[in-house]
Every structure is written in structure tokens, then in C-alpha cells.
Amino acid sequence: MEKPLLVTDFLDRARRNYGDREAVLAVDGTRYTYDELGERADGFAAALQERGVGKGDRVAVLDPNTHYHLEAAYGSFQAGAVHTPLNYRLVESDFEYILNDAGVTAIYADAEYADRIEAVRDSVPTETFIxxxxxxxxxxxxAFDEVLADAGGYERPVMSEDEVITINYTSGTTGDPKGVCRTHRTETLHAYTIAVHQELRDDDTYLWTLPMFHVNGWGHLYAVTGMGARHVCTRGVDAAEAFDRLRNEDVTYFCAAPTVLKMLGDHHDEHGGAVDAGQDVRVATAGAAPPEATVRTIEDEFGWYLKHVYGATETGPLITTSDARRYFEDDSDDRFAVKKTQGFGYLGTEIRVVDEDGEDVAEDGETVGEIVVRGNQVMDGYWEKPEATEEAFDDRVEGYYHMGDLAVVDDRGMITIQDRKKDIIISGGENISSIELEDALFSHDAVGDVAVIPVPSEEWGETPKAFVVPANGDLADPGTSEGELLAFCRGRLASFKVPKHVEFVKQLPKTATGKIQKYELRQQEWEGEDRMVGEG
Structure with a gap:
């Protein structure tokens, strides 16, 4: 028997089985049951249809982790519209590009961020603003609540599991942002796998520290809802608020970049107090492994259990886990050797590390290759970019998505990232394009040549650093200053993308054909580190 896999099933199940149980604790303290959450999503779906939004139309959501985001997302799904979440840390020009690229028909924007949409309103195709x-x-x-109060009923269209239901935009790591198209099927199967690997239960309380816009909150938008668990909303990461929720709202699970884990540790060092109310707590962190000291704080001092996972926007995101408890004892130092790896592939996921010829590298923990992946959670392609889609899937090995991360495989089959193939900097969990930063700096008259690389950061894992060759060739008097160049960037880029440091150099290392050898710059900056990737 075959039943279509639709993302609407998650809220449908929660309403059917947990309708009178608490679904959401809003930022303002309001509590909603699953019946109430469902009714509000119904109202948003009806409001969209009354404003001409049809099946397949794109509906953007610009919102921190509030109940409005959940309602707008599920309301869009129920109307058959394509949920298009936006990173609220972007600037007006970014939003203008994405709204045009996706052809967004309607948008819900939190009042704190709506001015950035209003600034580009006349240059985008969007017609409905809530x-x-x-x-x-x-x-x-x-106003959202007035729109809901005036809405009638909605008609749920017939939907297929192979239809696109979300578009998640990358951070523009190689040129303009690309819209990652995800279908009902890919979203559903990814949510199933995280429900298993992250051990989700109906009595879990999930704290939203991970942005909901970030690949639909790693699938927790669906899985937490479908399991009938509780959502505790926030407006971002605040250590004091997180500990308050852990102590008073029975939080049992949350996700946090390594920099957030460090923030929690630093806050506790300064303020002390109970970290929770005695409940079992699981924490998921992604990307490069956090430092051993951070793991010790989280597990030994706080008594929580840390799960290290890995992926990308294009892959669901999650495709691997180092939660392999048959390889270590929870209280043994053996666990660090496992938790520092990216680990094994998720259920139904095929992970390989291949050389330039597409052949699997030796499982010796030393031979470096690129990570490629096949799985039901991997995207179908980029929005209206067939050439980029083909390149992403068929570079070294046909039919596999190419992660752009270079890794080794040990004799257990666990992968460990060593370096990056792409020009990506991951700072505090945010992807930053070195190319975008270089383009911004090149537009300054005093810059003759420039290269941007990630450098180690105790706070953010890694941060961007720019190596600038002055246009006048004079290091003593380069015609500008570090402060001036940083201010120049702030006027053109989101604040989190701005380089933290600028170093003036006589020349950049280049190949005989003139290509900048960023690898040499990274070696210089990461000397003494165990690998040239950070924990951001």
C-alpha cells in the first residue's frame, strides 16, 4: 500500500491525537494547544486563499522563533503554497534578490524586521504583506491576528509528495543565494529520520534556539509537531532565558551551534545556579565538533547528553551522526574520539568519501577526499538553476550530492572533516561567502587585490579575515585603514558577514596561472590547530 508523504500530515496527526494538549509556549507567555495552533494555521491558509494565493505560489516568512512562524508555515502548507523562510539577519538587498528570484506572492514578517521588506516593496513582486x-x-x-479573525474556511488542494513545498535559500556561498527546493517527500523522510536519531517522544519539550528559518529548523518544525511534543518559542539565543526555560518548562531537547554551547558554559561560569530541574536533557550540535572542553562542560558538568550531527541546506540538512554509543561509555574519555567525528550516515543515507576520480578513499583515517551523499532527504535541485543542480550532483560521482567538504574515513567507517573545498566560512553557525566579502572589498578604490579566509575564533569557531593588497602597493601608507574597510563592508553586508580583521600584504600567494592559493593562507592562520575548520 502506498500513501502520499505530505508535510500537512504532521499537524494533522498532532491535532487528532494531542488536540487538547499544549503545543506551543509563545514568547509572550501565551500557551496554545494543538487544536488552537491548528485553528490559527487554518485561518492563515484561508486568508492566503482569500488574497489570491494559490497552490504552488511562494509565501515568505521573515520571523524569529515565534508561534507566528509555525502558524504561517503550516497555514502555507495547508493552502498548497510553497513555504519560503528568510534569514532575518540579511539586509534589504538580500531580501530584494530572494523575493524576486522566488517570485514571492505573499509575506509574513515580524514587525522588528518588516522595515527591511518595506524598503524594497516597490521592487519585488509580492502583493500581500502581513x-x-x-x-x-x-x-x-x-495585522496577523486581524487577518485570522476575518478569515473564513479554506479548501485544501490535492497535493503530491513529489511537489515542491519549501524553498530554503543558501547564504550565497558561491555567488547569489540559491533556492534549495524540497518536496513533501524529502521533508517528510528527513523528519522521520531525525525523529529516530534525535530520539523524539511525545513528552519532549523542544526549546527553539536553532532558527526556524534554517532548513525549517533542521526538520524540527515537522518532527516535533508530528510527535505531539511541545514547542518553546524564543526570539533568538539568550543564555539566561535558555536556563530559565530548562529549569521551569521541563525542556528536554534543543539544538545549539558550538558557539551557543560555549555561551551557555560562559554564562553558567559567571552566574552559577541550577542548569535544569533534574530532567534528562539532550543537545544536538552540528558541523565541526565542539572543543573537548565544551563537551566536558555540557556532559560532565551540566549532565546533558550531546549529539553531534552534520549536513547542509541541500541535504535536509542532517545526514550523519556521531551518536554511536556502542563505541564508547557515556562517562569515558573514549567518547571524545567518537564525538569529534561527523560519524555514520543516517538511516537510509549513503555517505562516501571519494578522490578526484570518484573512487572511495582508503579507510585509514588519513587519505583525504570529498564527502558525497545519496539519501531520501537530499534536495531535488535548486530553484530555476538547472546547471547549478547538475554540477552539485554530478561533479566527481554521478547521482550524488557533493558536499564540498574534504574528509577522511577511519576503519569504523566514521568520517571526519579536515578542510573545505568551497569558499565557505561558518561563523557561529552562519554560512558566509568569502567571494561575497571579496567582491565588497574590491569595490573600494584603495583595494588592489584581496583574499578572505576563515581564521580561528574562540567565540565563534571561525571568523572571516581579509588579506588586502593596497592598490598603491604601499604597505606603510595603503591609502585606507582596517577600520575604514570594515566600516565600508558594514554599509554593504549583513553585520555577521563583515570581516573581523584586515591584514595588508605585499602580495597574495598564487599559482603559475594566477589563482590565489588560499590553502597557504589557511595553513598560516591555523598553525597549531588539529584541522583547518572551526567549531562555528
Missing amino acids: TNDADAVEGDWE
Whole structure:
């Protein structure tokens, strides 16, 4: 028997089985049951249809981790619209590009961020503008709660599991941002796998520290809902608030970049106090492994259990886990050797590390190759970019998505990232394009040549650093300063993308054909580190 896999099933199941149970603790303290969450999603679906939004139309959501995000997402799904979440840390030009690229018909934007949409309103195709507080926003915006109050019923269209239901935009790591197209099927199967590997239960309380916009919150938008667990909403990461929720709301599970884990550790060092109310707590962190000291703080001092996972926007995101408890004892130092790896592939996921010819590298923990992956959670392709899609899947090995991360495999089959093939910097969990930074700096008259690389950061794992060759060739008087170049970047880029350091150099290392050898710069900056990737 075959039943279509649809993302609407997750809220449907929660309403059917947990309708009178608490679903959401809102930022303002309001509590909603699954019946109430469902009714509000119904109202948003009806409001979209009343405003001409049809099946397949793109609906953007620009919102921190509030209940409005959940309602707008599920309301969009129920109307058959394509949920298009936006990174609220971007700037007006980024939003202008994405809204045009996706052809967004309607948008819900939190009042704190709606001005960035209002600034580009006349240059995007969007026609419907909804916010949580219309009085706080300049321009013609409708209020979410009033829209719901006036809405009638909606008609759920017939949907297929192979239809695109979300578009998640990358951070523009190689040129303009690309829209990652995910279907009902890919989202559903990814949610199934995280429900298993992250051990989700109906009595879990999930704290939203991970942005909901980030690949639909690593699939927790679906899995937490479908399991009938509780969502505790936030407006970002605040250590004091996180500990308050852990102590008073029975939080049992949350996700945190290594930099957030460090933030929690630093806050506790300064303020002390109980970290929770005695419940079992699981924490998921992604990307490069956090430092051993951070793991010790989380597990030995706080008594929580850390799961290290890995993936990319294009892959669901999650494709591997180092949660392999048959290889270590929970209280043994043996666990660090396992948790520092990216680990094994998720259920139904094929992970390989291949050389330039597409052949598997030796499982010796030393031979470096590129990670490639096949799995039901991997995207179908990029929005209206067939050439980029083909390149992503068929570079070294046909039919596999190429991660752009260089890794080794040990004799257990566990992978460990060593370096990056792409020009990506991951700082505090955010992807930053070195190319975008270089383009911005090149537009300054005093810059003759430039290369941007990641450098180690105790706070963020890694941060961007720019090596600048002055246009006048004079290191003593380069015609500008580090402060001036950083201010120049701040006027053109989101704040988290701005380089933290600028170093003026006589020349950049280059190959005989003129290609900049960033690897040499990284070796210089990462000397003494065990690998040339950070924990951001």
C-alpha cells in the first residue's frame, strides 16, 4: 500500500491525537494547544486563499522563533503554497534578490524586521504583506491576528509528495543565494529520520534556539509537531532565558551551534545556579565538533547528553551522526574520539568519501577526499538553476550530492572533516561567502587585490579575515585603514558577514596561472590547530 508523504500530515496527526494538549509556549507567555495552533494555521491558509494565493505560489516568512512562524508555515502548507523562510539577519538587498528570484506572492514578517521588506516593496513582486504588529510598521501592512479573525474556511488542494513545498535559500556561498527546493517527500523522510536519531517522544519539550528559518529548523518544525511534543518559542539565543526555560518548562531537547554551547558554559561560569530541574536533557550540535572542553562542560558538568550531527541546506540538512554509543561509555574519555567525528550516515543515507576520480578513499583515517551523499532527504535541485543542480550532483560521482567538504574515513567507517573545498566560512553557525566579502572589498578604490579566509575564533569557531593588497602597493601608507574597510563592508553586508580583521600584504600567494592559493593562507592562520575548520 502506498500513501502520499505530505508535510500537512504532521499537524494533522498532532491535532487528532494531542488536540487538547499544549503545543506551543509563545514568547509572550501565551500557551496554545494543538487544536488552537491548528485553528490559527487554518485561518492563515484561508486568508492566503482569500488574497489570491494559490497552490504552488511562494509565501515568505521573515520571523524569529515565534508561534507566528509555525502558524504561517503550516497555514502555507495547508493552502498548497510553497513555504519560503528568510534569514532575518540579511539586509534589504538580500531580501530584494530572494523575493524576486522566488517570485514571492505573499509575506509574513515580524514587525522588528518588516522595515527591511518595506524598503524594497516597490521592487519585488509580492502583493500581500502581513505582520504581527501593523501599528509598529511603516506602510500598508495587515495585522496577523486581524487577518485570522476575518478569515473564513479554506479548501485544501490535492497535493503530491513529489511537489515542491519549501524553498530554503543558501547564504550565497558561491555567488547569489540559491533556492534549495524540497518536496513533501524529502521533508517528510528527513523528519522521520531525525525523529529516530534525535530520539523524539511525545513528552519532549523542544526549546527553539536553532532558527526556524534554517532548513525549517533542521526538520524540527515537522518532527516535533508530528510527535505531539511541545514547542518553546524564543526570539533568538539568550543564555539566561535558555536556563530559565530548562529549569521551569521541563525542556528536554534543543539544538545549539558550538558557539551557543560555549555561551551557555560562559554564562553558567559567571552566574552559577541550577542548569535544569533534574530532567534528562539532550543537545544536538552540528558541523565541526565542539572543543573537548565544551563537551566536558555540557556532559560532565551540566549532565546533558550531546549529539553531534552534520549536513547542509541541500541535504535536509542532517545526514550523519556521531551518536554511536556502542563505541564508547557515556562517562569515558573514549567518547571524545567518537564525538569529534561527523560519524555514520543516517538511516537510509549513503555517505562516501571519494578522490578526484570518484573512487572511495582508503579507510585509514588519513587519505583525504570529498564527502558525497545519496539519501531520501537530499534536495531535488535548486530553484530555476538547472546547471547549478547538475554540477552539485554530478561533479566527481554521478547521482550524488557533493558536499564540498574534504574528509577522511577511519576503519569504523566514521568520517571526519579536515578542510573545505568551497569558499565557505561558518561563523557561529552562519554560512558566509568569502567571494561575497571579496567582491565588497574590491569595490573600494584603495583595494588592489584581496583574499578572505576563515581564521580561528574562540567565540565563534571561525571568523572571516581579509588579506588586502593596497592598490598603491604601499604597505606603510595603503591609502585606507582596517577600520575604514570594515566600516565600508558594514554599509554593504549583513553585520555577521563583515570581516573581523584586515591584514595588508605585499602580495597574495598564487599559482603559475594566477589563482590565489588560499590553502597557504589557511595553513598560516591555523598553525597549531588539529584541522583547518572551526567549531562555528
